[in-house]
């Protein structure tokens with residue numbers, strides 16, 4: 001099933017709406033939104049779920065505490081998890097940037113951190129470099145904007161990373 005651009009924009013808007021709702025319902029808590037950085041053609045497969053749950057597992061391990069809020073959704077538009085804890089947003093962002101940089105599947109994790117006032121923290125806010133492209137090691141943003149790598153090349157790399165990490169197809 002093809003997922004249209006409109007559908008994706010709708011998904012993004014629904015993530016933003018959910019963020020606002022959670023921050024309003026739980027004042028003072030930092031929010032982490034976990035999604036996966038995977039082309040749509042791989043979505044709705046066990047690969048997306050495996051990678052999403054791995055990102056969530058590692059995040060919870062790093063947090064070292066039981067979160068106050070934990071909501072997980074496996075939608076047609078992808079994996080989404082919402083985690084909230086009474087922790088300093090900058091500390092949490094630094095942890096998340098570390099996971100994205102150090103974990104073998106980190107290039108496929110999106111760990112977005114929103115402070116209790118609704119500000120989204122950037123990697124550079126906590127002294128981390130911009131993300132690297134998993135294919136060429138260049139700037140991930142610039143490669144994505146230019147469409148530098150064909151989707152099938154990206155999909156093959158994701159399948160390889162998944163196979164290597166989970167030791168299964």
Ligand SMILES: [Zn+2]
Nearest residue numbers: 133135136143
């Ligand atoms: Zn690249």
